Amino acid sequence: xxxxxxxxxxxxxxxxxxxxxxxxxxxxxxxxxxxxxxxxxxxxxxxxxxxxxxxxxxxxxxxxxxxxxxxxxxxxxxxxxxxxxxxxxxxxxxxxxxxxxxxxxxxxxxxxxxxxxxxxxxxxxxxxxxxxxxxxxxxxxxxxxxxxxxxxxxxxxxxxx
Numbered sequence: 480x481x482x483x484x485x486x487x488x489x490x491x492x493x494x495x496x497x498x499x500x501x502x503x504x505x506x507x508x509x510x511x512x513x514x515x516x517x518x519x520x521x522x523x524x525x526x527x528x529x530x531x532x533x534x535x536x537x538x539x540x541x542x543x544x545x546x547x548x549x550x551x552x553x554x555x556x557x558x559x560x561x562x563x564x565x566x567x568x569x570x571x572x573x574x575x576x577x578x579x580x581x582x583x584x585x586x587x588x589x590x591x592x593x594x595x596x597x598x599x600x601x602x603x604x605x606x607x608x609x610x611x612x613x614x615x616x617x618x619x620x621x622x623x624x625x626x627x628x629x630x631x632x633x634x635x636x637x638x639x640x
Contacts, residue, residue: 486510549613550598555589561605562587575604 482494484507491507497514506514551557562572573583578597585591593601598609 484510547613548595548610550592550595550609551611553589554592554598554609555587557607557609558601558605559587561607565605572604576600 482491482505483489484491484494485504486506487510489507489509493508494505495508495511496503497506497511562569569580569583569587573580576583576597582591586593593609595610601607602609
């Protein structure tokens with residue numbers, strides 16, 4: 480049980496559904512108490528935990544920037560070229576990578592982007608560059624949240640109706 484408050488962005492063990500100026504939102508107990516008479520509890524909400532995200536690239540912080548890793552766009556052509564330069568057929572490379580020939584065929588054709596751990600293995604076997612860092616600016620929304628919350632946008636004025 481638990482979730483993220485739609486006002487302050489904090490994770491809370493318990494969230495409350497409150498009616499606030501005609502909208503129903505999920506808030507933590509602290510924000511619910513601060514809203515006072517303008518917010519009336521609608522019901523306690525049982526928030527299901529989010530499903531675990533699929534494997535994401537590793538992220539490193541460097542001076543206000545988040546650095547993650549991605550695979551080059553022409554990964555299939557690079558893999559095929561390196562395999563052919565070594566004189567290997569798909570069976571040989573698939574065996575060395577411990578994957579099926581069908582999966583290797585999809586990767587070389589560009590229809591399947593390999594996960595980072597497989598891309599690292601391919602880099603090691605074929606001595607090609609497939610993984611490159613990508614940088615993007617770190618977002619600073621809410622306290623511990625990953626996006627904008629209502630509290631980032633709305634200013635709550637006390638005593639005004």
